[in-house]
Amino acid sequence: MVALSRVQRPNILFGYDGTEENEPALRWAVEESGLRGLDLVICHCWHWPYPPGHVDAGVEAIAQRAGENLLNEGARRARALGAGGNVSTVLRREPVTETLVLESDDAELIVVGSHERYNLLEASTAVQLPARTHRPVIAVRGAAAQRGLIVAGVDGSAGGDRALGFAIEEAALRDAGLRVVYGAWEPGAVPDHELPLFADADKLSEVRTAMLEEAVRPWRRRYPQVRVQVSLLLERPREALLEAAADADLLVVGDRGAGTLDPLLLGATSSAMLHHAPCAVAVVPRPRPAA
Known part of the structure; x- marks a missing residue:
């Protein structure tokens, strides 16, 4: 591992949604944490299916439990991919972009998945996040052969x-x-x-x-x-x-x-x-x- 000529922040922050399209970004985040010798923080934001102000404690508990299960699977996948440092998880309620900004104080950089080119919406996290955070953001799309x-x-x-x-x-x-x-x-x-x-x-x-x-x-x-x-x-x-x-x-x-x-x-x-x-x-x- 190459030693960088400056002090780094302690972790790599990864925005995780559990989809197959998110897998290349997970691999990239694991690789970044290994190359830099930093911890990996996997963050997932659960979705509230009702309008703002609607209260339903049962649905909220189910949504949070599903988010916890998804994060546990993400952490397991990260370790299976070779994450060598500490892997921790953060579960928050949407919105995603604002959550990642708030969680990035200790992040050296943020890794997120991205839709394929020409299909990326202006409201997507990959577009909105770099404009709102003071950390570098890597948006990863698809799995490609390494060219060096x-x-x-x-x-x-x-x-x-x-x-x-x-x-x-x-x-x-x-x-x-x-x-x-x-x-x-x-x-x-x-x-x-x-x-x-x-x-x-x-x-x-x-x-x-x-x-x-x-x-x-x-x-x-x-x-x-x-x-x-x-x-x-x-x-x-x-x-x-x-x-x-x-x-x-x-x-x-x-x-x-x-x-x-x-x-x-x-x-x-x-x-x-x-x-x-x-x-x-x-x-x-x-x-x-x-x-």
């Missing part, structure tokens, strides 16, 4: 640097290669004084390549064992990242939030990756003040 590649999207921002740091840690833990991708064609997202760059492709490439190398250099020094490839593409970030993600196990993006005025919504690029990337997607949020 992690892709990180950077853009020269502080959020991009946080994403890059998370990605290179994952690459070090998994003995994987890291491809750092900068889709530099963003004329609508730059200050006015940089707009002339987009009239000169060679100059744009020169300036952005220097920015990319500067961003990667300190992380290369910190993790010299990771094989790092940098790719500057004069394409929109969404197209550049989706193309790179085709061969990846994990795509890591920051939440710059440039695509919306609502602080509870993701930026356009990170939201697009959750909806359309073919692999697991990690969204590394900007620091947010505590509620």
Whole structure:
């Protein structure tokens, strides 16, 4: 196990619903806890079938008992998959997203399942949670062959640097290669004084390549064992990242939030990756003040 160069929080938090589609996410959460040497906390939110305000103690007891049984099965599955640390369970009543945010204070990261791409609803936990938590969220869809590649999207921002740091840690833990991708064609997202760059492709490439190398250099020094490839593409970030993600196990993006005025919504690029990337997607949020 690779020792990271910083102190971690004590656990991996996993949102569990007991479905077959949730199994790849469970495997990922178990693997994360093992690679990082952290405990695994499995959280399930039981569903109240009646309108708010309706009281039925018998139904509530049945729902809670079913949730307890499901969590016990999840813990058993986690241990069968090789969870080496402590496995604990948390049972709460819905809503799921708010519960995971509240339970994440001690979490190094949160793992959740995701519907297949193109079928992900805006109200789903995989979309809502990264916009509301201050922990990295990994949304896992489907079971895919391991390719040994992690892709990180950077853009020269502080959020991009946080994403890059998370990605290179994952690459070090998994003995994987890291491809750092900068889709530099963003004329609508730059200050006015940089707009002339987009009239000169060679100059744009020169300036952005220097920015990319500067961003990667300190992380290369910190993790010299990771094989790092940098790719500057004069394409929109969404197209550049989706193309790179085709061969990846994990795509890591920051939440710059440039695509919306609502602080509870993701930026356009990170939201697009959750909806359309073919692999697991990690969204590394900007620091947010505590509620």
